[in-house]
Every structure is written in structure tokens, then in C-alpha cells.
Amino acid sequence: MTFPDLFERFSSEILPLGCADATHLRFQSIARFASARAGDAPFIVNDRDQIVFIAKGSSKLVAEASQEREQVVAFHFVGDLVLVPARGAHAYTLYALDNCDLIFFQSDEFFKLARYETGMIDEALERAMLALARSREKAVALGRKSAQERLASFFLNMAERIGSKHEEGWVMQLPMSRSDIADSLGLTIETVSRQLSELRDAGLLTTQGRSQVHLLDWDGLASRAGHLVPAE
Numbered sequence: 006m007t008f009p010d011l012f013e014r015f016s017s018e019i020l021p022l023g024c025a026d027a028t029h030l031r032f033q034s035i036a037r038f039a040s041a042r043a044g045d046a047p048f049i050v051n052d053r054d055q056i057v058f059i060a061k062g063s064s065k066l067v068a069e070a071s072q073e074r075e076q077v078v079a080f081h082f083v084g085d086l087v088l089v090p091a092r093g094a095h096a097y098t099l100y101a102l103d104n105c106d107l108i109f110f111q112s113d114e115f116f117k118l119a120r121y122e123t124g125m126i127d128e129a130l131e132r133a134m135l136a137l138a139r140s141r142e143k144a145v146a147l148g149r150k151s152a153q154e155r156l157a158s159f160f161l162n163m164a165e166r167i168g169s170k171h172e173e174g175w176v177m178q179l180p181m182s183r184s185d186i187a188d189s190l191g192l193t194i195e196t197v198s199r200q201l202s203e204l205r206d207a208g209l210l211t212t213q214g215r216s217q218v219h220l221l222d223w224d225g226l227a228s229r230a231g232h233l234v235p236a237e
Contacts, residue, residue, distance in 0.1 A: 012036055019125075020125065021122060021128065025122075032115075041105045042105075043102060045101045047101070047107065048089055054113070055110070056087070057088075063180040063181075064107075065099075065185060066079045066080075066089065066098070069095060069097075070095055079139070156204070161226055179216050180216070
């Protein structure tokens with residue numbers, strides 16, 4: 006896709022309906038385009054915060070600490086707006102999980118323009134609140150949940166974000182590797198594989214190949230994930 010096509014996708018997803026043509030043109034003037042193949046990191050030198058729109062593909066945000074320790078902070082998919090922080094106490098790197106097309110902005114320029122469009126502030130706040138909610142859930146999972154609860158929570162979250170609902174459950178194609186999942190959940194690959202086998206044996210899900218997951222029992226997985234049971 007060309008840059009104008011990708012920017013139109015950003016515009017339709019992010020800019021408020023009916024925003025002024027001048028606003029559209031101002032955002033287009035500060036927008037930049039990047040294409041990344043699977044495994045690429047398009048923003049290696051990152052001395053300023055970046056706002057990145059995933060126009061095509063999927064990505065992972067990785068935090069790098071000393072002694073070559075890494076943590077997958079979050080996964081992002083088409084339509085997501087991602088803040089990639091500048092290097093600070095940790096280095097943050099956005100990696101493509103598969104072939105990606107990205108529209109990105111310097112965050113200070115982006116928010117300066119957003120202040121002039123009320124709808125943009127609302128959109129940014131809504132997305133920030135959603136990201137905060139996901140961060141809270143992940144903090145609970147990493148701090149208090151067992152390995153199986155973490156993995157069950159992960160599958161439910163991915164189904165809501167990229168899955169499709171069918172008569173017999175939810176089906177999704179996961180673009181991340183088992184290693185990525187393990188790094189995201191603070192587990193080893195061996196533990197992820199073992200817990201996945203237990204969930205399969207319990208009849209809660211099936212897998213096909215390395216990427217397809219079919220969730221068969223949502224309530225059963227929610228119970229394994231340690232979710233609260235709604236009061237009747």
C-alpha cells in the first residue's frame with residue numbers, strides 16, 4: 006500500500022468523524038511511514054517518544070534491561086495506536102511479528118495537534134484507559150497468578166482482540182512465537198508448552214500447527230484464568 010492509502014487508514018481509525026480538512030492535512034504533514042519485515046525493529050535509534058499506528062501486520066513492544074534481559078511489554082495489532090517510549094531506565098524497542106506497515110509521529114508533535122481537536126483527545130484518552138486496564142491485568146497476572154492462570158488469561162485476551170467467534174467457540178491465528186508468549190507472561194517456553202497441553206487435555210481448547218488456537222469453552226478458560234464469577 007502507498008503512504009496516502011495507509012494514512013487514510015489512520016485517518017478513518019483515529020481522526021474524529023468530520024474533522025476539518027486543515028486538521029487532516031496538518032496530521033498528514035507530520036506523519037512518517039515505515040515498513041518492517043518480520044523480526045525487524047524499525048526504530049532502533051529512539052531518542053524521542055514515538056506514536057505508532059499499526060496500519061498492517063502486528064508487533065511486540067520489548068523492554069530491554071541490563072545484562073541482556075528482555076520483557077515483552079505488549080502485543081499490538083492492526084488499528085492499534087502505540088506509544089514507543091524514548092530510551093530511559095530501559096530501552097524500548099518495537100519489533101515486527103510479521104510484515105508491517107506503520108504510520109508514526111513524534112509524540113510531542115502529535116499531541117500538540119491533538120489539542121486542537123476535541124475528538125482526538127477523547128480518542129487518545131479512551132485508548133490510554135484501555136492500555137492502562139490491560140497493564141493492570143498483566144500486573145495482577147505476573148504478581149499473583151499461577152502459570153496456567155496466566156496462559157488462560159492470555160488466550161482469552163487474544164481472542165477478544167484478534168479472534169473470530171464461531172458456533173463452536175473462538176478461533177485465532179497467533180502471530181507471536183511460544184517464546185514471545187513465555188517472555189510476555191514471565192514463564193519459560195517449557196512451562197508454556199506444559200500448561201498448553203493441560204488446557205488441551207481438559208478439552209478447553211485445541212491447536213493446529215504453531216499459530217492456530219481454537220477456544221472451545223470460554224467459561225472453563227475464564228475459571229482457569231482466575232476470573233471472578235459474576236453474581237447471579
